[in-house]
Amino acid sequence: MKIEENINLSNFSTLKVGGKAKRLFFPENIEDIKYIINLSQDTEKKLIPIGIGSNLIFKDGELDYIFVSTKFLKNLHITENNEYFYIEADAGVSFKTLVNLVKRYNLEGFESLSGIPASIGGAVAMNAGAYGSEIFDIIEEVYWINKEGKLIVSKKNEINYSYRYTQFQEEGFVYKAILKLKKSNKNIPQIIKKHLLDRNKKQPLDLPTTGSTYKNPEGTYAGYLLEKAGFKGKRVGDIGFSQKHANFLVNYGNGKYKDLKKLLELAEEKVKEEFKINLEREVKIIE
Ligand SMILES: Cc1cc2nc3c(=O)[nH]c(=O)nc-3n(C[C@H](O)[C@H](O)[C@H](O)COP(=O)(O)OP(=O)(O)OC[C@H]3O[C@@H](n4cnc5c(N)ncnc54)[C@H](O)[C@@H]3O)c2cc1C
Missing domain, CATH: 3.30.43.10 (Uridine Diphospho-n-acetylenolpyruvylglucosamine Reductase, domain 2)
Known part of the structure; x- marks a missing residue:
């Protein structure tokens, strides 16, 4: 290795x-x-x-x-029946690879997720989602390894998951997942193109970013709260909340962790003060 x-x-x-x-x-x-x-x-x-x-x-x-x-965990295996494609993908397989497959075979169920810059392992662990769907909508099984080094195969209904959360954030290493996608009559490449254009319009894809910093609190949007609290475009050093999307952190060049920490603390404090809401971090910070 x-x-x-x-x-x-x-x-x-x-x-x-x-x-x-x-x-x-x-x-x-x-x-x-x-x-x-x-x-x-x-x-x-x-x-x-x-x-x-x-x-x-x-x-x-x-x-x-x-x-x-997980860069070198790249095996990909496809089986199909009349109606469905089953994609067995190792943790390191990227969404880019999946998007190409989905477009080639015109498969339905992945189009909303297509612009997320994810690996299968990261997307499963985070239950990544967009435009009203999430990866667990199309998951059949997850192969994962627990802390004792044992391989476990869990069907979707045996896994603890919710909005941007799965049990894998606390335990275990996602080794691979099986996705179930339907053969479609719609024009899937066109739908994907629409999603990608929309992302390009709304997200600061020209700068280093980590996507949504905070989870959306029940009934509202973290980006809206941050904007109302005056954090859209707010910077500490070279780290800022994007001008384009208030919930996206961006690095203007020489971003430092201490600046990022300060900015997050300021934002969390202000949103709590103004809206009585505790923002929950979606990004995973390793200290
Ligand atoms: C421009 C941009 C747009 C984004 N848009 C979206 C969006 O629309 N929806 C959305 O949900 N997210 C979005 N994100 C956030 C991010 O892309 C997702 O959370 C994605 O699923 C992370 O995948 P990753 O492979 O990069 O995981 P990483 O960032 O590498 O890891 C994320 C977490 O998963 C854990 N992890 C990674 N691999 C494994 C594994 N094999 N087993 C167990 N744990 C693992 C890591 O330790 C970490 O805790 C966006 C990010 C960016 C930069």
């Missing part, structure tokens, strides 16, 4: 902020993953899986965890 040392974690977060990891593991198969999980147990160091890093923020300085990139 490939192991890299003295790694710049900023290269593994789409916000491009973060310090150094002593080691980063790149498992290529299930045995490698089990080995790393055992190592995490033996050394009592927390294991941090990294997909695309589009929802992950690392603090500056040296971080002492077992970091694991």
